[in-house]
Amino acid sequence: MDFTFSEDQLLFQESVRDFLVNEITPEKIRELWETDSGRSPELWSQLAELGLTGITVPEDFGGLGMHMLDFVLLAQECGYVALPAPLVHTAMVAVPLIVNSANDNLQQTWLPKIASGEAVVMVGLEQNIFVEDAHIADLLILEKAGALYAVEPGNATLRANESVDLSRKLFVVEFDEAKADKIAEGDAAQSLIDAALNGGALGVAAEALGLAQRMVDISVQYTSERKQFGVAIGTFQAVKHHMANIAYRLEYAKAPAARAAYAIDHGQDKIAMAVSHVKLAASEVANLAAKNCIQVHGAMGYTWEVDLHIYMKRAWAYASTWGDAAFHKQRVADYVLANDAKLGAGNTF
Amino acid sequence: MQLEFTAEHQAFRKEVREWLAANVPAEPLKTFDTEEGFQQHREWEKKLYEGRWGMITWPEEMGGRGADLIQWLIFEEEYYAARAPLRVNQNGIFLLGPTLMEYGTEEQKKKFLTGMATGEDIWCQGWSEPNAGSDMAAIRSKAELSDDGSHYVINGQKTWSTRAVWADWCFGMFRTEPDSQRHHGLTFILVPLDLEGITVRPIPQLDGLPGFAEIFFDNVKVPAEYRLGGEGEGWKVAMATAGFERGLMLRSPARFQETAKRLVELYQANRESADRDPANREAVLRAYMDAEAYTLTTYQTACRLIKGGKIGAEASTNKIFWSELDQQMHATALSILGARAELQPHAPDAAGVGTWLDGWMFAQSGPIYAGTNEIQRNIIAERMLGMPRK
Numbered sequence: 001m002d003f004t005f006s007e008d009q010l011l012f013q014e015s016v017r018d019f020l021v022n023e024i025t026p027e028k029i030r031e032l033w034e035t036d037s038g039r040s041p042e043l044w045s046q047l048a049e050l051g052l053t054g055i056t057v058p059e060d061f062g063g064l065g066m067h068m069l070d071f072v073l074l075a076q077e078c079g080y081v082a083l084p085a086p087l088v089h090t091a092m093v094a095v096p097l098i099v100n101s102a103n104d105n106l107q108q109t110w111l112p113k114i115a116s117g118e119a120v121v122m123v124g125l126e127q128n129i130f131v132e133d134a135h136i137a138d139l140l141i142l143e144k145a146g147a148l149y150a151v152e153p154g155n156a157t158l159r160a161n162e163s164v165d166l167s168r169k170l171f172v173v174e175f176d177e178a179k180a181d182k183i184a185e186g187d188a189a190q191s192l193i194d195a196a197l198n199g200g201a202l203g204v205a206a207e208a209l210g211l212a213q214r215m216v217d218i219s220v221q222y223t224s225e226r227k228q229f230g231v232a233i234g235t236f237q238a239v240k241h242h243m244a245n246i247a248y249r250l251e252y253a254k255a256p257a258a259r260a261a262y263a264i265d266h267g268q269d270k271i272a273m274a275v276s277h278v279k280l281a282a283s284e285v286a287n288l289a290a291k292n293c294i295q296v297h298g299a300m301g302y303t304w305e306v307d308l309h310i311y312m313k314r315a316w317a318y319a320s321t322w323g324d325a326a327f328h329k330q331r332v333a334d335y336v337l338a339n340d341a342k343l344g345a346g347n348t349f
Numbered sequence: 350m351q352l353e354f355t356a357e358h359q360a361f362r363k364e365v366r367e368w369l370a371a372n373v374p375a376e377p378l379k380t381f382d383t384e385e386g387f388q389q390h391r392e393w394e395k396k397l398y399e400g401r402w403g404m405i406t407w408p409e410e411m412g413g414r415g416a417d418l419i420q421w422l423i424f425e426e427e428y429y430a431a432r433a434p435l436r437v438n439q440n441g442i443f444l445l446g447p448t449l450m451e452y453g454t455e456e457q458k459k460k461f462l463t464g465m466a467t468g469e470d471i472w473c474q475g476w477s478e479p480n481a482g483s484d485m486a487a488i489r490s491k492a493e494l495s496d497d498g499s500h501y502v503i504n505g506q507k508t509w510s511t512r513a514v515w516a517d518w519c520f521g522m523f524r525t526e527p528d529s530q531r532h533h534g535l536t537f538i539l540v541p542l543d544l545e546g547i548t549v550r551p552i553p554q555l556d557g558l559p560g561f562a563e564i565f566f567d568n569v570k571v572p573a574e575y576r577l578g579g580e581g582e583g584w585k586v587a588m589a590t591a592g593f594e595r596g597l598m599l600r601s602p603a604r605f606q607e608t609a610k611r612l613v614e615l616y617q618a619n620r621e622s623a624d625r626d627p628a629n630r631e632a633v634l635r636a637y638m639d640a641e642a643y644t645l646t647t648y649q650t651a652c653r654l655i656k657g658g659k660i661g662a663e664a665s666t667n668k669i670f671w672s673e674l675d676q677q678m679h680a681t682a683l684s685i686l687g688a689r690a691e692l693q694p695h696a697p698d699a700a701g702v703g704t705w706l707d708g709w710m711f712a713q714s715g716p717i718y719a720g721t722n723e724i725q726r727n728i729i730a731e732r733m734l735g736m737p738r739k
Contacts, residue, residue, distance in 0.1 A: 001355070001419050003652040004653055220735060237727065243730050244730045247666065251666040258350065329631065343606075343613055345606045345610075
């Protein structure tokens with residue numbers, strides 16, 4: 001039993017955090033809001049140079065050959081800066097799907113290009129109806145009637161939908177199966193779809209943990225500086241307890257994220273429960289963070305000017321994406337309320 | 350990361366399970382808040398000691414097994430799964446024991462640890478006073494060192510001492526420097542409760558049983574060698590104890606996992622009536638997830654400690670998390686029980702479910718003892734998040 005991340009994993013997290021915090025400033029995010037695509041090809045190249053776009057691409061295809069457990073810490077850092085680029089989707093959904101598809105052609109054509117940053121592949125599932133970043137995708141992998149198709153963007157119609165979080169680019173995508181390559185159907189497709197959904201849900205859950213931490217950090221700083229009644233408002237217990245209430249829930253959502261990543265990497269039979277658990281816990285704490293952090297900012301929190309809303313709106317968006325709360329609660333129920341459920345002490349691992 | 354138990358750990362689990370299966374009393378013991386139950390639990394402690402299961406993390410020469418924290422968690426999992434008796438000497442073995450190992454002299458360790466492990470000496474705590482609750486640094490009970498340095502003379506009053514009614518010893522903090530302020534000038538002293546001048550007055554708790562007590566000290570002479578740590582260093586020694594209390598030792602994840610499991614069983618057995626309120630199903634799932642989160646996080650902390658890490662202010666998150674979870678689980682059970690929720694355990698129509706009411710009442714104490722949850726929130730805000738104190 002060793003429930004700790006390795007030195008290497010933690011060092012990698014630190015270096016990625018340093019890069020992201022320096023590069024993805026609130027100003028940078030606001031600049032991208034003003035652009036047509038909302039995306040920065042330069043940023044994507046930088047991420048590729050760091051090996052991040054190909055982090056889960058096998059080494060044979062030019063990637064780093066890492067796993068969910070390696071990336072789950074980095075996904076938290078992506079959330080911490082509200083990264084306006086589909087890195088988590090790439091590493092935890094698109095690449096694993098292509099790798100697991102056992103489709104040589106798909107792998108050879110796309111994995112090296114993803115690793116090098118030349119191509120973006122996005123995945124659309126019926127459970128997650130709005131396809132992220134379809135407008136910059138070089139290939140779309142889409143679910144339709146229980147099958148998965150590889151679709152050239154030129155053969156698809158995109159209907160853009162603006163999100164509360166202007167950094168999120170969402171599309172309803174329609175396509176004609178006749179003009180698409182069917183890459184899986186039946187059980188094979190279902191297992192790829194399930195894995196993609198689990199990867200996506202874990203990804204946004206991990207990001208939500210980072211978002212909650214960011215909102216806390218912003219608010220601790222603000223309440224330590226803002227004075228009323230002659231003192232910093234952060235000295236008031238009412239304000240402290242708003243922050244503490246986030247911190248202790250956040251503390252208890254981190255280990256479940258690591259466990260879910262581990263379960264996926266090791267093909268354990270509790271993947272669905274483990275992923276849904278952390279998705280629910282992380283969404284809840286991120287929403288609590290949003291609620292309490294806007295409150296301690298007072299009227300400033302309700303403005304466009306203060307950066308808090310960048311992270312708050314992302315947290316709101318993530319609560320219902322990659323499976324909404326009802327979906328994930330049902331999956332936990334399927335596990336807990338099963339006739340042969342293994343509950344109680346000694347059944348966690 | 351390696352989330353599997355080693356063959357050695359699995360063998361250990363098997364050994365614990367077998368011993369408990371052979372030794373846990375078939376009939377549950379009476380509660381240790383009654384005199385008869387207290388003695389039954391004392392006997393049980395002796396039995397654990399004889400099997401070298403009393404305190405497995407202690408070194409072998411002190412009757413333990415030198416077990417690591419993972420073995421400790423495994424032991425607790427088996428212990429709660431076997432529905433073994435609660436530990437009447439938890440203040441001694443879980444709190445004072447580790448503090449003694451850190452601050453005690455060799456003689457003190459020899460004298461106190463064995464008696465504690467065998468159940469011969471049951472310990473209670475002497476922290477709170479009528480005017481020193483959450484504000485522990487407001488302690489006023491005095492201990493004056495005699496001129497020849499041979500003993501302290503203690504005067505004052507302690508309160509909320511759990512299990513003090515039938516306990517043998519008390520450990521606590523006393524003011525040894527007359528005009529000292531706050532956390533200065535306090536000394537940690539171990540006091541036999543049968544000394545002349547001590548009066549223990551039981552306080553009936555929520556269920557009417559004398560689970561805690563007030564202790565009055567009237568010129569009580571305590572040998573100076575019962576001081577733990579240096580004169581005036583009481584606060585430092587006490588903080589170590591409070592750390593153990595809030596940290597790993599006091600509330601094992603296994604306890605809450607077993608409650609969550611029983612809650613799922615209760616829900617399944619009453620599904621038809623429970624599902625009339627969708628909130629019940631949701632609360633049952635939440636109980637399971639939170640118990641799971643508590644377990645995972647505790648294992649993660651234990652692994653970090655094994656690798657040389659330290660418990661910091663995040664120990665305060667632990668106290669809030671489990672105490673709120675305990676309340677939530679019992680509230681859910683009462684909600685599922687409907688009209689039967691208010692029945693005392695011995696009421697004929699409460700058969701098999703009345704223990705939820707007892708648990709609910711006990712759960713009310715969780716957010717209060719060992720430092721109220723409001724104090725814990727202050728600690729999290731100031732020491733973990735770095736918010737300003739003033």
